[in-house]
Amino acid sequence: MRIGELSRITGVDIETIRYYEKLGLMPRPDRSPNGYRSYRPEHLERLSFIRHCRALDVPLTEIGRLLDFVARPAADCGDIDQLIDQQLTRVRARLKSMRALEKQLAALRTRCGRPHDAAACGILQELVAAAQGEACACHGNTSWTIGGRAASR
Template sequence: MRISELANATGVDLETIRYYEKQELLPAPAREDNGYRSYTVEHLERLSFIRHCRALDIPLADIRRLVSFIERPAEDCGDINSLIDQQIARVKARLKSMKALEKQLSQLRAQCDNRHHGKECGILTELVSAAHGEACACHSDG
């Protein structure tokens, strides 16, 4: 199959497929006489695997490690467990950060009672004040 067919079958755009090839996550395809890339079912399966890992927000470096385990299935899967444990820790840290962001935005939203406009808006006042404080801190760092 051609790259456009592979892209359509997996929902991965052409440039991303080429990038994965350059990163050696996806094996280089054979070339037809006319120079077109010729992809196989194995490419489709590998690309689907990569896409699924990316949907789980697994970094490319970790996907590379997972692919190496696929290529050598006799190896112990303890490293795979460790890799996924690390991903879980990253997700938990991101969730904690998102909760803090939600709290900050909720506090900001509480600054407005819908009775004021423009310069009197509590949200705008708070945002301008915070931005001014950051600008002053940056300016004083010199």
């Protein structure tokens, strides 16, 4: 099977497949006489495994480690355990901060009712005030300019 077919079946972009090969996550496939990559069912399997792990947000380096475990069935399983634990911890931490973030954004959203000038916009006022309260309770500049415009963008 050529790379296009593999891509269609798995839903993985062609460039991404080649990228995985370059990283060494996918084994180098045989080549047809014309130089085209020629994949076998095992490649499909392996690519599916990688994508499944990516869907679980496992970094590519750790997927590499998992694949090593798969290759050495006698290895101790504790490391796999730990890897999943780490991932779970990461996800839970991120989840926590995102929940807080959602709350803040939702609160911010309610500050802006119907159309009006930006000068009167509760959202902007809130953002500016929060920033001022955060970093410098010291100098109390409450102007609307926040330090003027940048030179060029």
